[in-house]
Amino acid sequence: MNKPIIKPMLLVLAFALTACSTAPTSTSQLEMARSDYAVAQASPDVAKYAPLELAAATRALDQANTAAAKHDSLNEIDKLAYVAKQKIAAAQEVARAKAAEAQVAQAGQQRDQIRLEARTAEAEQAKRQADEAAAAANAAQSQAASAEAATRDAQARAAALAQQLSDLQAKQTERGIVITFGDVLFNTDQAVLTAQGMQTAQRLADVLRNNTDRSVLVEGFTDSTGTASHNLELSQRRAEAVRSALMQTGVERSRIDTRGYGEAYPVAGNNTAADRQLNRRVEIVLSEAGRPPITRR
Template sequence: MNWLQIRRALLAFCFLPGCMLAGCTPAVYENMSLAAADKAFTSAQADPEVAGKAPLEWKLAEAAQARAAKALRDGADKAEIDHLAYLAQQQTLLAVEIAALRRAEQDVEAAKAEHELLLRNVRSAEVERALALAREQAAEAEKARQQVAAQKKEADLVRQLAGEKAAEAEKAQQEVAAAGEKIRRLEEQLAALQGRLAERGLVITLGDMLFETGASALKADAQPTVERLAAFLNEYPARRVQIDGFTDNVGAEEYNVTLSIERAEAVRTALSNKGVALERVLIQGYGEAFPVATNDTEEGRRRNRRVEVIISDDQGVVPERNP
């Protein structure tokens, strides 16, 4: 079997349909890509001139095949095994093609030497025919060499593209992992703030018990909540905050609106003292408007006396409150 026949046989095997590979691969393989790579490697190994004429490329093929087999033994995931098996298969093909290239180069040199010998020793018509044949053989050998060189170039390009794809896949995997970690941390922080999701976004409610009775000053008990909220906002500087104050319906309406504004302002000031820029925090006082419970009971009125902190999305947008 000549070099072109060996190369064609290897290429034909590498592109066999998966169902045919499944029928001819020993049962020991659990990965079809690795089975194909091993078959190509074994076929090339049977020809000693592959290792003899392309020793460096053959050592790389052996190393690549060993890495792929080790990945299977170590229980690596299928994508990694497929990738390593593909690289091993390509390296085996490259070794075969390099050996073929060097054999073709030897054929060219031999043909040239034969041509020169004929020119020195004979001048007959028979020799002219031999020279024509030698030139034809040299041309064919050169054509074969050029074909092998082109195939080597194509194999190098495929290997380069495979490496680039692997790098892209690794980068994408790292980005997904980083995004997952960011989401996990965000969920932990939001849980610590005891917020709830509403139409306007994440809402954190500061109850009446965190303020002095009938006043806007925050109690010391409110500091842990303020500190957690400030830490969150300082970590996510793109987010903004809308602070809305509310009261029950006891007392004059004007007084209730003023108190609700002052309580919202007290929270804004507390956040500013923790490093949150004032321009990121908007406030509004609604007085007794927008109750969340009835004002006919003490419990209902207590729930209505509150300050709501609405955290924006990543673009800093907080939707308007519906009437």
């Protein structure tokens, strides 16, 4: 009655033993080798810097796995797994060394790049400074040339002014340069310039047009003949006549001031005709550059 029960149990046990005999044999050494290989295989440095070493480790691990699948002895499996572990470690070590060398090389390249950039910046700065110095030198040269040209122009204008004033028989006084329009430049007892008087006014206008930073004070005088009020009016009208003549030739009114003094400020006595003629005059006071004429006190 027990045989039918025992026979199935033996069959189950036989099947179990058969299944176990087909499973690959493994050891802790082989498992560690597999784990180390997985880490190495996942490392980008190993793939980049130690591909040959990784390939050797792969072959060694394949041999260990094959021995385990064939159920070789545990001792043989461990020996092959050990060799695989060593090759895996070698691949990792080569990868670490080459990665370190690459970092050193990269750091050197970065230092070289920094030095190159520094030298380039220094060269550019030196060029900028040289350009600035050249520009400053050119500006100074241009200023010097302009100043020299301005000096020559001023000298030429001064020489021309001196010649024009000489033609007008101008005199240097404590009040400045004075040009005198004598009585012969006016019609007798009138405030009308003669043709010669107009020519003299034209030459004076030329002086003023060529020296726009100067102005004039036109002063009229008479002798003592006649009433004081008549003489004062006549002197003012003669001064105004000179101003009108200057304005007709293009001189601005704002640059011309007038004063009539009548018989005041004589330059000679009034006893003779010659002396009285000297007193009948118009004096033009030419100002200094940029200053108003000096009036009488």
